[in-house]
Amino acid sequence: MENALLRVENLHKRFGTLEVLKGVNMALDRGHKTAIIGPSGCGKSTMLRCINYMETPTAGHVYLDGELFGERQSGDGFVRMSETELATQRAHVGMVFQGFYLWPHLSARENVAIGPMKVRGMSKSEANDLADAMLEKVHMSHKVDEYPERLSGGQQQRVAIARALAQQPKLMLFDEPTSALDPELIGEVLNVIQELADEGRSMVLVTHEIRFAREVADRVIFLHDGVIVEEGSPEEVIDNPNHERLRGFLRQIVEH
Amino acid sequence: MEDFFQKLMELGGPLLLGAGTTVAITIASLLVAIVLGLSLALIRLLGILPVNWLISTYVEIFRNTPVLAQIFIIYFSLPYLGINIGPFPAAVIGLGLNGGAVLCEVFRAGLNAIHHGQREAALAVGMTPWMSLRYIMLPQTWRITLPPLGNYAIALLKDTAVVSAIAAPEIMFWARNLVTSTFQTTFVYILAALIYFCLSFPLARLVEQFERRQRAWQ
Numbered sequence: 001m002e003n004a005l006l007r008v009e010n011l012h013k014r015f016g017t018l019e020v021l022k023g024v025n026m027a028l029d030r031g032h033k034t035a036i037i038g039p040s041g042c043g044k045s046t047m048l049r050c051i052n053y054m055e056t057p058t059a060g061h062v063y064l065d066g067e068l069f070g071e072r073q074s075g076d077g078f079v080r081m082s083e084t085e086l087a088t089q090r091a092h093v094g095m096v097f098q099g100f101y102l103w104p105h106l107s108a109r110e111n112v113a114i115g116p117m118k119v120r121g122m123s124k125s126e127a128n129d130l131a132d133a134m135l136e137k138v139h140m141s142h143k144v145d146e147y148p149e150r151l152s153g154g155q156q157q158r159v160a161i162a163r164a165l166a167q168q169p170k171l172m173l174f175d176e177p178t179s180a181l182d183p184e185l186i187g188e189v190l191n192v193i194q195e196l197a198d199e200g201r202s203m204v205l206v207t208h209e210i211r212f213a214r215e216v217a218d219r220v221i222f223l224h225d226g227v228i229v230e231e232g233s234p235e236e237v238i239d240n241p242n243h244e245r246l247r248g249f250l251r252q253i254v255e256h
Numbered sequence: 257m258e259d260f261f262q263k264l265m266e267l268g269g270p271l272l273l274g275a276g277t278t279v280a281i282t283i284a285s286l287l288v289a290i291v292l293g294l295s296l297a298l299i300r301l302l303g304i305l306p307v308n309w310l311i312s313t314y315v316e317i318f319r320n321t322p323v324l325a326q327i328f329i330i331y332f333s334l335p336y337l338g339i340n341i342g343p344f345p346a347a348v349i350g351l352g353l354n355g356g357a358v359l360c361e362v363f364r365a366g367l368n369a370i371h372h373g374q375r376e377a378a379l380a381v382g383m384t385p386w387m388s389l390r391y392i393m394l395p396q397t398w399r400i401t402l403p404p405l406g407n408y409a410i411a412l413l414k415d416t417a418v419v420s421a422i423a424a425p426e427i428m429f430w431a432r433n434l435v436t437s438t439f440q441t442t443f444v445y446i447l448a449a450l451i452y453f454c455l456s457f458p459l460a461r462l463v464e465q466f467e468r469r470q471r472a473w474q
Contacts, residue, residue, distance in 0.1 A: 054379070054380065083379070083384060083385045084385070084386075087379065087384045087387075088382065090379060092382075093380075094381075095380040097373060097376070097377065097380075099371070099373050101374055101376065101377035102377075103374060103378075103396075105395045105396055105399060114391060115381035115382065118387050118391060119381060119382040119383060119387070120382075160377075163377075163381065164381070166381075
């Protein structure tokens with residue numbers, strides 16, 4: 001996978017004495033979708049957050065589009081970029097959080113438009129047009145002027161997805177996008193993500209929704225205790241798990 | 257009755273003159289306090305330990321000593337360092353430094369009240385830390401701190417009375433002068449209090465108005 005869109009090499013992350021990631025590798029080709037599954041605390045969110053340097057990895061490297069991400073080579077070693085340099089790279093990676101994190105002082109349209117305006121220097125009318133188009137994609141055209149507090153969780157998450165799409169990102173990261181939602185609101189968010197996947201967008205998705213992961217992803221990674229225990233196509237990993245730990249995990253999920 | 261109006265004209269004039277100074281001192285020291293308090297609260301976020309200790313020391317000293325003592329020290333001690341300042345700038349510096357300490361805590365609490373995810377979401381769309389502060393954090397801090405900020409402004413307006421002690425020509429300074437020359441103690445002080453009320457009451461309503469507008473998008 002020399003010209004993979006995303007390459008993660010030997011990623012380690014330590015919080016104090018707690019080693020959360022113990023050397024993780026992955027690669028993602030353009031237009032592909034990888035789902036990361038695993039029990040709580042296995043490090044899957046941390047892994048995702050290391051990809052766009054929301055967390056700085058303790059060791060290892062991330063490459064986006066062949067370019068070193070979040071670091072610069074300096075002599076024989078690597079140095080972390082400044083936050084300002086990093087911002088330029090992060091602009092190419094959309095991220096959707098478990099807690100939505102819409103900005104409460106901005107309307108849905110403003111939430112989507114402010115990034116393109118401030119980061120890419122778009123004019124307000126251009127950015128608003130872009131925002132309206134992105135909100136239409138997530139079926140939120142009827143709520144463009146609403147403030148986040150007046151939206152349901154599912155609607156907020158869809159606006160958050162539109163906000164990430166407005167970056168016109170090379171890669172989308174989803175960090176348990178439905179875990180904070182009431183059960184009846186999960187469907188509308190999963191539908192939107194499915195539609196984006198069908199468009200051929202590249203994405204990495206951390207999720208508890210095993211059935212959804214099976215449908216939407218072309219590759220599944222099972223992370224346990226900071227290492228990848230099993231990976232492969234959804235059929236291999238979810239339908240024919242080899243590893244006892246993975247079997248146990250899938251049984252638990254199904255029972256719920 | 258005629259006598260009353262004559263008295264009102266005679267005594268009200270100087271008091272109104274003082275009211276102008278009171279308003280000027282309030283606005284100037286409020287600006288100093290806001291700029292200072294917000295800057296310190298933001299600097300504190302950088303997490304440079306020795307700097308944070310310095311800021312905490314400043315905050316604790318100014319919050320735990322009387323503002324009158326602070327103003328006396330500034331007004332009467334700076335000349336020993338070769339710096340001569342009038343009562344007006346001394347009042348503004350004293351009240352401003354004092355307010356900076358109070359508002360530093362107010363802004364810090366406001367910034368802390370914002371979920372860290374708000375900033376992460378800003379960084380995730382490619383904003384620099386400065387943009388995230390400017391467009392995401394500060395507007396929300398403003399909303400959260402507006403009520404305590406408004407209450408502080410109202411308290412400050414009335415607290416400016418202490419600077420009459422260094423002869424800054426505000427309402428209470430004139431009131432005391434008038435009492436000395438006319439012996440109309442009750443009349444003068446009631447009139448002075450009335451002027452404070454007329455300044456403070458609309459300000460309080462204005463703050464309420466602001467709060468209501470900010471709440472529109474809550």
